[in-house]
Amino acid sequence: MGKTESHILSTAKELKQNRLFMPSGARANSSGNVNAFDRWLVHKLLENIGRPSLSFILWNNEEITSPDIKKPLARIRIKSRYALYKLMQNPELNFGDLYSIGIVDVEGDLPSSLVEIYRAIKSMGSKSILRYLKNPFRQRNSLNEARQNIHHHYDIGNEFYKVWLDSEAMQYTCAYYPDPAMTLEQAQVAKMHHVCRKLQLKPGQTVVEAGCGWGGLGLFMAREYGVNVKAYNISHEQIVYATHKAAVSNMTQQVEYIEDDYRNIKGEFDVFVSVGMLEHVGIDQYQELSDVIDRCLKPQGTGLIHSIGRNQPSLLNEWIATRIFPGACPPSISQMMMIFEPKGFSILDIENLRLHYAKTLEHWLARFDLSVEQFRKTYDEEFIRAWRLYLAGSIAAFTSGNMQLFQVVFTRPHKNDLPWSRAHLYKDHRHS
């Protein structure tokens, strides 16, 4: 555990180092007067984020609401003038940091407060000042930088994720709830079946998985569908975990976990599958991903990419992109097509599972909240608040329609051995 612990500490330290510069005394609540300029700033802030149905409570307990809002859905407490100035400067980035260190707080349900902010900003369209002019697709995803980016998020420590992910296969990707009353474990199994059925897996087939997380899907495909899997991932912690799990399951003959970048995939396979990796592949790397798929997919092969996406090319929330997922960029469908169209791959099926991700995240957040006391033994309050905000913010993003989840099934253009309908995806659901 020594290694994991040190990872947790270094990542927590990174989080702090990256954070906005915090002058001494910034964490202290301001006391004393709120002046006319402070009030003007709060009104301006409400206006800039589309006048959500929220109020701001200042450090003297004064409450300010947009003139047209009668009963705010929640209250956001701004505990110091410093926090107010930082919010004005760059609300998208600094809200997360200020919330994490606790000098901004939300009184009321966190996910629904954030849904309301998304709704309000959306209603402004292009008038929102949050849409600064930047290069949205500048990412640093060279082999080396990709490794650092992934380390930042996934090597916090397996134990941390184990607490709130599903116990079945530890999947840190959108589950599938054909019945919204399912448990997280049932929905993650249903997701894996859904993926396997879309790929029409047959015993003996060879599968390559690009970005395999803790290896849950690879093991499942091998065990339940009798395929042979090679699964790639650049997170050391995850590969160690997955390899151990395959060994104790006596599945090492059928599943091999490889600590390497998807760009180094070698060999030819009947199936290419990637669940939750594309978000971390920069748009400018799509051409290379396309080459990889073209190189490794057999003529009669089938592929599936499952990824967070957008309705249109857009910036990822700046705080998430900076603090939580460096290098991440969920694509729109037209951007995803940059992987498929240049090579003439044929798209068979695209399904949007947006609300399934909101529900998955609700389950994750509920488990996270149940374990806060346990986390406090290892992590400081700032780390815990940052993670809560990230999970709640993601619920809000999927609920409000700001983020999408696309599953794309594709083949080479000439493959005619195809099912006549998608009915086979909906027969005999095995939910457990």
Place this chain on the structure above:
Amino acid sequence: MGKTESHILSTAKELKQNRLFMPSGARANSSGNVNAFDRWLVHKLLENIGRPSLSFILWNNEEITSPDIKKPLARIRIKSRYALYKLMQNPELNFGDLYSIGIVDVEGDLPSSLVEIYRAIKSMGSKSILRYLKNPFRQRNSLNEARQNIHHHYDIGNEFYKVWLDSEAMQYTCAYYPDPAMTLEQAQVAKMHHVCRKLQLKPGQTVVEAGCGWGGLGLFMAREYGVNVKAYNISHEQIVYATHKAAVSNMTQQVEYIEDDYRNIKGEFDVFVSVGMLEHVGIDQYQELSDVIDRCLKPQGTGLIHSIGRNQPSLLNEWIATRIFPGACPPSISQMMMIFEPKGFSILDIENLRLHYAKTLEHWLARFDLSVEQFRKTYDEEFIRAWRLYLAGSIAAFTSGNMQLFQVVFTRPHKNDLPWSRAHLYKDHRHS
């Protein structure tokens, strides 16, 4: 019938006027020698189209096959030197014209011969000389030109289409064969249910249909799902037919057919549906189509576009684009996204029904072939051969993966009243 007859004649005349200039005597079979230059041209032609497993038989009955082909799948007869020169000049455009007038012929099954040509050309990739550099998306689809383009194809006469389309709803679009043994009528009904289920139609909802053909789907939606339909089409013949059919079905309270361009759609609707129109909308008109949808779809509305498409932006076969469907351009998915992404519409589901269109066309061609004697009373041989080639060529295009059929379901981004799975599409199939 006087009006319809004159339409048939004018369209047949147009077909001939557009055709390549034919010097006197060009139709006559050449007799006499085949020289070394002719043979070199035939070899060059075989090479230029990727060395398909076909042979060419020249006007002296000499047969030429690619050196590596042992048993050709079919024989293409070139009956004159003129035809050979024209084929060399522009095979994509001139093959159709030469076949139509009968100085090029195919001995063997026409669809499979064309599949083989598609396969061979595809295998060449970018080396094919058929991919000349042109502006592929230059189309003439102003309101006026669109009317002329549609008149060219759809106003040939209802009686002509009635012979080989389904008797149920006269649908000139891809049917849906969840069971490939279905009849054409069953599959067209299954298609309409599939579309209605994807749209989750509810009684009393308002539907606008852009490009309604002979009105079959509009009438079906109103009758089977209890919705109120406004259906737009610029083909006069089709609107007259549809309106008459609605009247004799006592459905004029629920379905209204409007002879107007989709760009003139007025009002707000729960549902936007368009089956088989997008192919005729130029890519440069997508922005306007996007505006139309944005204007007419209610906040909680759902939309569906069903269209022929491509795996990548490509030229439509030049003969089809020139002689059969002027102004047509089937889009790739990234091109289709130009309709949805600028407005932030959310894509819920894309299904590719490519092989269903091949099967639909096989049914159409079989019925067409059964009625050739009947057609000969009204149309000349050239018209009949051109139509046979177009149907067979389309079978080949869908079978070889050259063309796709996409059904795209979309909503506005904030709509959360969505089904938890697509299972409802696959329950209780009503096939008749």
